[in-house]
Ligand SMILES: NC(=O)C1=CN([C@@H]2O[C@H](COP(=O)(O)OP(=O)(O)OC[C@H]3O[C@@H](n4cnc5c(N)ncnc54)[C@H](OP(=O)(O)O)[C@@H]3O)[C@@H](O)[C@H]2O)C=CC1
Ligand SMILES: O=C(O)CCC(=O)C(=O)O
């Protein structure tokens with residue numbers, strides 16, 4: 166992309182609730198920005214958009230769309246990048262299949278998803294779909310490390326307006342259960358690539374008879390890159406699940422917490438083991454029948470129910486099999502959706518904080534709250550949740566009115582660590598040996614594996630590691646307390662520590678390096694004293710902690726400021742630290758109320774304008790940015806954020822207030838007279854027409870809304886739903 170063509174700001178088209186919110190917010194942003202000659206363009210990274218962009222050869226000429234993700238992936242490597250990135254769907258297989266079906270129904274002849282590809286053609290289609298699945302966007306765009314924190318105004322608001330929190334008592338039976346060994350943590354090997362080792366490498370599998378297959382070719386390791394390899398034993402995992410199901414106490418709910426969306430190869434398989442162990446009696450009897458119907462445990466009990474629908478015998482046996490097991494933690498007890506129904510519902514960064522915020526409570530099949538056993542099979546990070554639960558059992562719930570703010574600096578750039586490891590994760594076909602072999606023939610890592618084991622390799626490059634350490638030091642200096650979350654007894658972390666220790670010495674600063682359990686205790690103790698704390702972590706803990714602490718402190722991670730300082734000088738501003746809130750779409754469709762909170766977008770927008778002012782010397786952008794910050798603060802002070810119920814504030818009315826406060830701040834500022842003059846009448850009109858606009862925005866609430874598609878909705882219908890006030894639209898222009 167030529168420099169002159171790079172838009173000032175790029176806003177992403179995504180999915181679900183944030184995409185609906187975009188329908189209302191982006192026209193306001195564009196109108197305001199154009200007054201300062203700033204262009205805001207969109208790029209489509211939605212699941213439906215990515216499917217369409219991947220299969221032009223299956224589409225009619227006028228149905229084809231550009232590959233915006235690929236173009237953005239290049240843009241983020243340039244200093245001109247200024248991207249506001251909203252959360253997008255990281256699709257599980259059931260979501261991908263549903264999106265394909267919807268597109269086909271709309272007349273797009275994209276191919277079916279081949280569940281079991283047999284022909285060469287099917288294998289090719291499957292490979293193209295596999296690239297769309299799971300966390301396919303974030304690793305491509307995140308060309309920088311992560312800096313996530315709450316803006317001061319947001320934190321102060323939360324202290325003064327504490328959200329509800331469940332009580333924690335020492336008697337709670339809620340706990341975390343993890344494998345006794347033979348997991349990713351225990352089996353990990355790690356090495357830092359030397360100058361002599363740098364270059365191409367491959368991953369091979371040799372079966373018991375000595376036949377070698379190449380699992381992955383063309384890997385390229387740079388000097389200083391930390392290369393890990395590890396596996397989880399399938400038999401040890403199944404033994405663990407069986408033991409945990411068998412040892413359930415009465416009245417306690419059973420649950421598993423994984424990240425089947427993001428860790429798209431490993432975690433759906435682990436989820437499938439939970440499903441098949443939980444249903445082992447049913448599958449012993451009917452396994453062949455349901456397999457013939459196309460059931461794969463990795464797709465969950467929901468898929469099984471769909472496949473056996475109408476077969477009364479199978480349905481009765483499934484109900485009996487479920488009833489014979491301990492009660493499950495429910496995703497939605499009203500609809501009978503269990504923890505093992507749909508892999509994409511099992512998202513540890515959202516689910517564990519919700520359990521902890523509620524006081525160690527999950528919801529059971531009877532719709533009643535209960536203590537919950539939380540299975541987190543792998544030990545790499547399970548200790549964080551275990552220690553958090555221990556802490557609250559000992560000390561009672563967090564006092565939101567006095568606790569400090571916990572922020573995070575996360576090693577994320579260039580697909581750091583297991584977060585980006587999808588192409589180098591494999592389910593092992595038979596007993597044998599997996600090796601990473603360097604160009605010289607040297608074997609870097611080697612593991613003896615068994616059928617079904619999940620083997621993966623992940624890497625972290627030197628430049629991102631060094632950048633992350635410096636960012637951690639800078640944020641520590643700006644904040645106060647901090648720790649590096651690294652476990653000297655874990656192979657990968659031990660290699661990273663070799664970078665951290667000399668860098669700290671050179672910087673003349675002391676920051677403790679603590680294993681995740683100790684770091685959790687340290688952080689909780691400091692925050693409870695009222696101190697602000699930086700957690701300096703790897704990529705996965707970045708994800709987990711930027712939901713955990715905000716959900717405890719602020720009630721939600723939606724209000725986080727998420728800055729990605731791109732390594733080549735550009736900026737990416739992620740909105741919030743959460744996802745795309747499918748529950749919110751359900752509510753909109755049912756009763757036309759959207760409770761998505763755009764505070765994360767407001768924070769990102771302010772940062773993006775400020776960055777634009779610095780990067781391109783656009784002084785008007787700085788004025789717009791300062792006014793965004795003022796408007797955001799007023800939204801908080803005046804309680805204009807969305808609420809849960811029909812008739813209350815929702816996303817659209819919140820955007821009206823945002824536009825009004827933004828215009829008022831621009832009209833009132835003295836730095837740019839043109840902008841002040843331009844926005845004075847807009848601010849006046851917005852204030853004068855307040856009653857009319859709010860009434861127009863609320864007129865259709867309480868009735869169903871038709872989006873014209875879930876994954877690929879109709880833009881005209883979304884526009885009508887999200888911009889129902891003719892008065893507001895006319896003022897915004
Ligand atoms: N950066 C990214 O691109 C990310 C994408 N995802 C994707 O998002 C999808 C859903 O993920 P899930 O783990 O369920 O997490 P979500 O964060 O989407 O949902 C969890 C809950 O958080 C609350 N919430 C989150 N954001 C907001 C907001 N802006 N305003 C108000 N409430 C909010 C809602 O709870 P309630 O309404 O009950 O208060 C919501 O139901 C998945 O496809 C996942 O892959 C997930 C994380 C990050
Ligand atoms: O990439 C994903 O799938 C999820 C991202 C996420 O949850 C996060 O970055 O907080």
Ligand SMILES: [Mg+2]
Pocket residue numbers: 514708709712742743
């Ligand atoms: Mg997350």
